[in-house]
Amino acid sequence: MTLFANALESIQIGVEDLLKNDDRRVLSAVRNVHAGVLLLCKEKLRRLSPDDEILLAQRFEPQPNDKGKVSIEAVGRSTVGVDDIKKRFKVFDVSLDWKRFDAMADIRHHMEHSYYKGSRERARQAVADALLVIRQLLVEALQEDPRSALGSECWTALLENADLFEAELQTCRAMLENIGWETEAAARALPDFACPSCRSALIRQRDPANTSQQKAVLICSACGKETELGAVLSHAFDETFGAEAHIAVKDGGEPxxxxxxxxxxxxxxxxxxRCAACDFALPEDATCAICGSGLSAEEYYEHDGLCSYHAHVASKDD
Known part of the structure; x- marks a missing residue:
């Protein structure tokens, strides 16, 4: 069986698992679809490679050959992993929605390590994320027709699953949008809300009619767990503001x-x-006990009333 055929078969089996009315098959569905997507990535690298499929090797090095020239040869038997796939796609200018890919992989990870049985809702999200990645790989990277490659039954099931998950997601998001968020940051982060326990995006309010942030009780429709607003916001902020934080640190500024x-x-x-979760704001007299300069939230939290400079000085004196 070719690498491409193996990739398509993994996706088809995963979709069949998802359609079965058997909770024991849900994790298998996510595993198989995820494996199929990885194999499609490898198929793209195979097609980019010379005849020796060198780009599928995890490591390769220049070696002298029997003709007195230099050839590139694989080192060891390990094949390329996700991090190397990302690097090689970037080098060869192959576009892929890695955010959705990582979201799918994150759900698979939590289903495998946190639960014996995965819920169908979490599987729907993983497969919905996979759909867009699969389409991008087949159409843009491999120039293949998705319906012809996967078969009309599998492709239709993928589309229907994505539509169903999107309807559930919009219902959850509508409940959250009813809340009068006390910070612009929280309102901005709504698209990145996810359950801290299972990573599903199906976070909703227990009381759909509630409009107060302080009275909001959040629950995950996927795993059924009630969750604290602070934990949800912390995870969402990491996604929403992650790029800005990276740039700020790189440029020597504050995140x-x-x-x-x-x-x-x-x-x-x-x-x-202010804090988007508990509404804490620094008191007006939050100043350094030694020099009187105003404290940042980080200094207030970490240095017991001292600015960074005097906290550093005090630590050296200890």
Missing amino acids: PISTCPECSEETYVLEEG
Whole structure:
């Protein structure tokens, strides 16, 4: 069986598993679809390779050959992993929605390590994320027709699953949009809300009619767990503001989000001067006990009333 055929078969089996009315097959569905997507990535590298399929090897090095020239040969038997696939796609300018790919992989990881049985809702999300990645790989990277490659039954099932999950997601999001969020940062992060336990995006309010952030009780429709707002916001902020934080640190500036001195979640919004989760704001007299300069939230949280400089000096004196 060719690598491409193996990839298509893995996806087809995964979709069949998802359609079975058997909770024991749900994790198998996610595993098989995820494996199929990885194999499609490898198929693209295979097609980019010379005849020796060198780009599928995890490591390769220049070696002298019997003709007195240099050839590139695989080292060891290990094949390329996800990190190397990402690097090689970037080098060869192959576009892929890695955010959706990683979201699918994250759900698979949590289903495997946190639960014996995965819920159908979590599987729907993983397969819905996979659909767009599969289409991108087949149409853009491999120039294949998805319906012809996967078969009309499998492709239709993928589309129907994506539609069903999207309807559930929009219902959950509508409940969250009813809330009068007390910070702009929280409202901005809504698309990145996910369950801390299972990573499903199907986070909703227990009371759909509630409009108060302080009274909001969040629950995951996928795993059924009630979850704290702070934990949800902390995870969402990491996604929403991750790029800005990376740039800020790289340029020697302050990241947009820091640890809240009150609730200890990563939800203190520097620009708004308050915590998006517990509404804590630094007191007006939050100054360094030695020099009197104003303290940042991070300094207030970490240095017991001292600015970074004097906290450093004090640590050296100890």
